[in-house]
Amino acid sequence: MRPLTPRRILAICGMLAVILFVVVVISLRVGAYPISMRDIVITLYNGAVGNGDSSEFSQVILGLRLPRIALGILVGAALSTSGAGFQALLRNPLADPYVLGVSSGAALGAMLSLIIAPHVVGAIQIAAFIGAAATIAAVYFLGRRGGQLDSATLLLAGIIAASFLSAIIIFLLTLVNGPGLRSMTFWLMGDLTAPPPTQNVLGWFGFLYFVFIVAAGAMYTTSSDLNLILTGEQEAGHLGVNVTRVKLVVYVAASVLTGLAVSVSGTIGYVGLLVPHVMRMLFGTDYRLLIPTSAIGGAIVIVLADTLGRTIVAPTELPVGAMTALAGAPVFIYLMRRRIR
Amino acid sequence: MAPSNTRKQFIAIALTLAGAIFASGVRNADAAGVHSQQSATAPAPPDPAAQTSANKRATKLVTDETGRHMAIPLNVERVVSLAPNLTETIYALGLDAKLAGDTTYCDIPPAAKNKPHIGAPQDPSLEAIVALHPDLVLATTSINRAETADALLKIGVPVYTSDPHTMAGMLSATATMADLLGASEQGATLVAALQKRLDALHAALQDRPMAHVLFVVWEDPLISIGQNTFIADALRWAGAESIIVANQNWPQVSMEEVVRLQPDYIVLTSDHLAAETHEHVNNLRDRPTWRELRAVELGHVAMASDEFTRPSPGLVDAIEALARELHPEAFSTSAAALAPNDTQRTVGAGLRPAPTTANELAFLHFALGRMPMEPSTCAR
Numbered sequence: 052m053r054p055l056t057p058r059r060i061l062a063i064c065g066m067l068a069v070i071l072f073v074v075v076v077i078s079l080r081v082g083a084y085p086i087s088m089r090d091i092v093i094t095l096y097n098g099a100v101g102n103g104d105s106s107e108f109s110q111v112i113l114g115l116r117l118p119r120i121a122l123g124i125l126v127g128a129a130l131s132t133s134g135a136g137f138q139a140l141l142r143n144p145l146a147d148p149y150v151l152g153v154s155s156g157a158a159l160g161a162m163l164s165l166i167i168a169p170h171v172v173g174a175i176q177i178a179a180f181i182g183a184a185a186t187i188a189a190v191y192f193l194g195r196r197g198g199q200l201d202s203a204t205l206l207l208a209g210i211i212a213a214s215f216l217s218a219i220i221i222f223l224l225t226l227v228n229g230p231g232l233r234s235m236t237f238w239l240m241g242d243l244t245a246p247p248p249t250q251n252v253l254g255w256f257g258f259l260y261f262v263f264i265v266a267a268g269a270m271y272t273t274s275s276d277l278n279l280i281l282t283g284e285q286e287a288g289h290l291g292v293n294v295t296r297v298k299l300v301v302y303v304a305a306s307v308l309t310g311l312a313v314s315v316s317g318t319i320g321y322v323g324l325l326v327p328h329v330m331r332m333l334f335g336t337d338y339r340l341l342i343p344t345s346a347i348g349g350a351i352v353i354v355l356a357d358t359l360g361r362t363i364v365a366p367t368e369l370p371v372g373a374m375t376a377l378a379g380a381p382v383f384i385y386l387m388r389r390r391i392r
Numbered sequence: 393m394a395p396s397n398t399r400k401q402f403i404a405i406a407l408t409l410a411g412a413i414f415a416s417g418v419r420n421a422d423a424a425g426v427h428s429q430q431s432a433t434a435p436a437p438p439d440p441a442a443q444t445s446a447n448k449r450a451t452k453l454v455t456d457e458t459g460r461h462m463a464i465p466l467n468v469e470r471v472v473s474l475a476p477n478l479t480e481t482i483y484a485l486g487l488d489a490k491l492a493g494d495t496t497y498c499d500i501p502p503a504a505k506n507k508p509h510i511g512a513p514q515d516p517s518l519e520a521i522v523a524l525h526p527d528l529v530l531a532t533t534s535i536n537r538a539e540t541a542d543a544l545l546k547i548g549v550p551v552y553t554s555d556p557h558t559m560a561g562m563l564s565a566t567a568t569m570a571d572l573l574g575a576s577e578q579g580a581t582l583v584a585a586l587q588k589r590l591d592a593l594h595a596a597l598q599d600r601p602m603a604h605v606l607f608v609v610w611e612d613p614l615i616s617i618g619q620n621t622f623i624a625d626a627l628r629w630a631g632a633e634s635i636i637v638a639n640q641n642w643p644q645v646s647m648e649e650v651v652r653l654q655p656d657y658i659v660l661t662s663d664h665l666a667a668e669t670h671e672h673v674n675n676l677r678d679r680p681t682w683r684e685l686r687a688v689e690l691g692h693v694a695m696a697s698d699e700f701t702r703p704s705p706g707l708v709d710a711i712e713a714l715a716r717e718l719h720p721e722a723f724s725t726s727a728a729a730l731a732p733n734d735t736q737r738t739v740g741a742g743l744r745p746a747p748t749t750a751n752e753l754a755f756l757h758f759a760l761g762r763m764p765m766e767p768s769t770c771a772r
Contacts (some may be wrong), residue, residue: 083520107522114547115518225640244518246543366520367496367511 055337063334067347071124074351078120078358083365084111121256122243122315123357123371124350125263127322129312131349132267134323135330135341136305139277140298141191143205144386147324148183148309151205152212154320156186157313158239159216162223165235180310186212187306241319241372243357259315266307267346273297274338281336319372321379322349328386454572457555457565458533460541464550465527468573472526475513475535477704478554478569479504482530484705485570485578492524500699500706518543528552528572532565534622534703558625559711562703563587586708590629593715596722597631603718605632605694606655606687609701614645622703630715631722632657647681654685657692657718661700694718 079091086094086108094112130148137146137153148154160182164174190212194205224235247255276297279287284294312319330344353371356378360369451463470492473479479498482491493508495516510520513535521529526549531541533555541551552572554565563583570579607627609615616636617623624634635653636645658676673693676682687693694717699706716723 083517084523107525110522110547110549111519115522115543244515244543245539246546250546252546361517361519365511366509366517368515368517370515 055335055340060340060343063340064343064347067344067351071347071351071354074354074358075120075124078123078354079112079116081358081362082111082116083361086111118247118252118256119243119357120354122259123354125256125259126243126312126316126319127326127349127351127353128267128346129263129308129349130319130323131326131345131352132270132342133305133308133312134349135327135338135345136270136301136308137187137323138327139281139338140301140305141194141205142281144328145206145324146209147321148305148312149318149320150213150324151187151190151209152216153183153186153190153306153309154313154318155213155216155220157183157310158318159220159223160185160310161314162220162235166223166226176310176314179314180307183309183313184303184306186216187302239317240370241317241375242370243316243353244368245315259311262307262311266304266311267342269300270304270308271339271342273300274342277301277338278336281338317370317372319353320376321383322352322375325379325382325386326352454550454552456552457568458538458541458553460545460551460553462545462550462552464552464572466574468527470524470526470528471573472510472521472524472529473498474510474516474529474531474540476500476504477534477702477707478530478532479507480702480704480706481566481569482573484582485566485573485575487570487573487575487578490573492526493521500702500704516540518547522547522549530554530569532556532703556703557620557622559590559622559629559707562622562707565703566705582705586705589708589712593629593631593712597715597719600631600719600722602628602633603631603656604635604653605657605659605718606636606650606653607634607659607661609642609661611660614647614650615642616645617641618643623700626700626707626711627659627714630711631719632659632714651681651685655687657694658685658687659694659696659714661696661698 080086080088084107090108091112094106094108095117098109098113098117133153134147137148137151138144140146141151148157157179160178160180161175163182164171164178168174190205190208193208193212194201196204220239249255276287276292279290279292280294280297288294309323326348327341327345330341330348334340334344352375356374357371360371360374363369450466452466453461454464455461469490471482471487471490472492473482473494475495476498479491479494480500482488483501483504488503491504491507493510494504495513496509496511497513498504498507498509508520508524510516510524514537518540521544529541529544529549529551531551531553533553536553541553544551552569554568556562556565563586566586567576567579567583570576570582605627607617607623609617616638617634618636618638618641619634620639621641627634635655636643636649638645673688673691676688676693682688694714696714697706697710699710700714
């Protein structure tokens with residue numbers, strides 16, 4: 052394999068970024084409201100120079116499509132990065148926030164905050180993070196056998212945690228009455244349509260992306276150490292890697308990323324599992340390359356899935372979670388079969 | 393490398409948390425300013441496709457039944473309905489010329505099916521709504537999601553959401569809708585006519601004992617209604633009381649409880665036409681437990697039209713029809729006094745295009761492991 056130079060990382064990421072850009076342009080272009088490319092560019096330009104008006108073009112492009120794309124990029128990148136992190140942390144290729152029950156934990160946390168403190172802005176995000184962190188801790192300890200992490204036990208622990216948490220969520224849903232219930236059910240399917248909770252849309256997205264960049268950046272700084280840890284924890288320790296610290300950083304960062312994604316979009320499955328695997332197949336297992344490519348790849352997948360979701364059954368929309376599960380489940384099975392052989 | 397690197401990582405994480413706390417403070421301040429900003433926001437000016445109309449239009453500030461504030465043009469020409477009962481109300485007011493679009497579920501009257509659709513009530517395409525250049529969008533808490541109204545208001549499209557829990561609430565929502573659409577007189581006439589029919593019902597039934605009924609939203613699993621639903625109120629107007637006492641709006645009920653309470657009548661709702669009632673009673677007679685219920689043995693199974701689950705003017709038709717079925721003796725003499733159009737409506741021949749309340753509900757139960765869910769076309 053060719054040596055991994057910073058130049059090669061940049062080249063591959065640049066290529067993926069171009070694909071993401073193309074997907075974003077397609078997503079901006081298609082939809083129930085017909086707009087020409089020229090009008091899209093004019094609207095975007097006017098919006099960018101602060102000259103935005105309240106025409107229908109800017110309502111659709113700046114008010115509806117762009118925020119949804121921005122959210123899709125964030126959620127896809129966060130889920131895939133945390134999936135890559137969990138796969139390294141648990142040394143299990145089937146690990147992902149959804150399969151391990153972490154998304155359910157985050158959803159339960161978010162739901163509790165909706166019931167206890169429905170009007171506190173930001174409470175959902177923090178509660179989702181706590182739920183994610185607590186779940187992965189529980190799964191981690193349940194998944195050990197004789198002091199060692201065991202692949203099968205870990206997956207079982209994740210599945211059990213996911214169904215246990217889902218049961219609690221269903222129980223809570225029976226207590227909630229009225230229209231809130233409907234929103235929550237939608238939210239459990241994974242959905243990008245919810246508007247930002249504040250009038251300051253730019254500030255809101257700035258906050259979300261800031262959290263993402265800090266958490267993903269923290270994970271990226273461990274990527275060389277992660278490569279060593281993946282060859283064996285003892286060996287990495289002998290080479291001077293502080294295994295406990297690295298694992299703690301990855302653990303916290305991956306939980307933050309999962310909590311971030313779930314708190315704005317609900318539980319979207321399979322992206323965190325699939326995207327890192329596809330990136331491994333394409334570009335190798337080096338985490339210095341895997342983390343950034345997973346982030347961009349996840350963004351591509353979610354924006355594409357959401358674009359399909361809002362066009363194939365137009366004028367009705369499919370929640371993005373349904374789209375990713377539809378495509379993700381068969382690929383998951385394929386990967387499992389390959390692994391068994 | 394490890395010590396200095398990891399310290400940086402911890403600083404980074406600490407920064408994240410600090411940022412989160414800071415941002416939540418900022419956003420709290422934002423949230424406080426939301427209402428004043430929203431009410432100050434000018435309504436959507438004319439769309440590019442209708443540039444001929446005046447550039448600025450007079451608006452009025454309105455607070456809807458969910459407490460959202462918005463500016464609505466005084467002269468509403470194009471309205472989009474997000475729920476079947478709202479579409480039906482618009483037609484009942486004779487304002488269908490102003491109806492620019494409705495949902496795929498809107499099937500009463502049949503002409504509503506030919507309007508441009510913006511998707512299903514729970515997951516409409518917001519773009520499709522904007523593409524219809526509406527002056528006003530109508531929504532209701534009974535079926536629409538709060539997120540839909542929030543998202544549309546955020547981009548400057550006024551969305552008036554009604555929230556009826558009783559017949560009185562339905563009537564006042566109808567009057568308000570008429571006002572917003574510039575048809576106060578039609579609204580007053582319609583509401584007065586409906587009120588008159590309800591009063592006539594009340595007069596005819598006031599000496600009758602309430603029939604104790606099991607209102608079946610869905611049979612398997614058995615879902616009934618709670619007391620705070622508008623259906624419970626509609627039942628009272630029809631001279632019936634639900635036997636189920638539950639705070640939840642759509643409680644899942646055990647058959648044991650039904651056997652214990654022994655309802656006088658079983659009221660089924662579905663899109664089945666009246667002709668099938670007989671068949672339905674026979675079906676229940678074939679089912680274990682059900683066939684042992686006294687009401688089923690006696691053939692006391694009433695079929696309410698599916699309008700019973702829609703808070704719209706047609707609900708009064710459904711109430712009258714049910715009242716006649718439950719209390720036939722009360723109408724033997726005064727039947728002529730009632731309006732002539734109170735008989736069963738024909739709900740379009742052939743297959744219905746959209747999934748119905750009950751089908752959808754049952755499917756969701758199945759998909760979600762029989763989680764008690766809200767039926768889609770029922771109010772809270």
